[in-house]
Amino acid sequence: MPKIAGRISTIEISTDGGSTFHEVKGASDVTLSGNQAELTTTSHDSGQFEEYIPGRKDFTIDLGLRYDEADPGQDLLMDSFYSGTTVDWRFRMQVGTGLDQYLCKGFCSSLSPAGPNDDVASMDATIRVTGPVTRQTQV
Secondary structure (H helix, E strand, O other), X not given: OOOOOHHHOEEEEEOOOOXXXXXXXXXXXXXXXXXXXXXXXXXXXXXXXXOEEEEEEEEEEEEEEEOOOOOHHXXXXXXXXXXXXXXXXEEEOOOOOXXXXXXXXXXXXXXXXEOOOOOOOEEEEEEEEOOOOEEEEOO
């Protein structure tokens, strides 16, 4: 089974509808988290077992970053938070033709810059995805 080094993944932001993406640099962790609701369909006819069907899905992207005021990608991320703007996002586990990428729209719903006493400055952020996440092949 192929293995992928997590350190080569990228998270990118676009404020022009997905024409131009800017990498959010300094990422130490990027996690795309999806959930699917479980709708209970159990009735008296179900016997002794619960029954379910799938419901709606929701996603977030959680970011751990090394804080960098000079990075245009981090600046656009912070702008999304302060302005409440929904923008385009692209997440790639690795970059290359024929490999997967995930595309979505979302806004920064949580932003936590940190200046610890005995470590590098960091920033955590959560992107609330609105609408679908599309899994595509990179061209």
